[in-house]
Amino acid sequence: MVSALIILIVQLLYVPILTVRTIMMVKGMKEKAAAVGILEGAVYVVALGLVFADLSNYLNMIAYAVGFGVGLYIGAIIEEKLAIGYVTLEVNIMNRNDKLVHRLREVGFSVSTSEVEGMNSIRYLLACTARRDREKEFIKIVSEYEPSAFIVSFEPRNFKGGYITKAMKSRREKFLKKSKQS
Template sequence: MMYLFIVVAKVVEVSLATIRMVLITKGERKIGAIIAFFEVSLWLVLVSSVLDNIMEDPLKIVAYALGFSCGNYLGSLIEEKIGIGLSEMQVIVKEDKGVKLANMLRDSGYAVTVMHGEGKNFPRQILLMYVPRKRIKKIAARIREVEENAVVTVSDKKALYGGFGMIRK
């Protein structure tokens, strides 16, 4: 029973730590601080349980390590599902596909900036968008429907001020 407590508590604690770090880097300091309180409280209870007679019961080390690794995995899954913040999507397509793709994305409610570019063999259109992280996969799938050879890159961004459809802080 003690080993199960250690594993579960460590999974919860590390998952909270992962979410806290993302929140803080995205500018959500207050929520991050609240999560930190619970994270550290749980950590203190957990560590005191693990360190008590650890040399006589080395399986506590295994349970702690298992909880840590599972917590990292679960925390990253939860964070991805929550999709906190914005990302910049850059889409590079042949010039003849750019306007069609931009219009389709705009019709779906996304703000798109189109720029001209020069590829090795063809003129290109570069589409820039700031989108909620949780919608990246959906948008990428829509882009592939129109142009399967598009080059799509995504970069996380911190706060964004102004622009079409953006929340101003």
């Protein structure tokens, strides 16, 4: 019984670490993924060693499987909170909305606008890139100005140049400083 509890706890540590390491690899963070992989390997060996020490103990195997499943869930929550990387957002709106564009830029989002042909009318497309941890903030702002906007987000594998790198950070800092003074 004690070994099953230890296996469960170790799995609850191991699997979230595995999840975060996998995300880091996908995002191209090789060095960080390798460092986390060392920890992951150590924890994995301990858990597996405990299971293989007594293959007749089905409780240990059940603890391993349950720990794996719950660990995946915890790992997904951790990954969501970390929000590593960037997101590209496309906003499709009926009319040009300069107030929305100004507000998004004011708080540090990159925004490129274009007029596009919809099925029945001319529409306006806002193309934006932001850190993933700001995606909900972006959607909230757009929803305030354009409640019926069609918003699509996806994660770019990589990008080069453009507005996003330094200007977004300095604009955000400027906005936060201005907000604190108000």
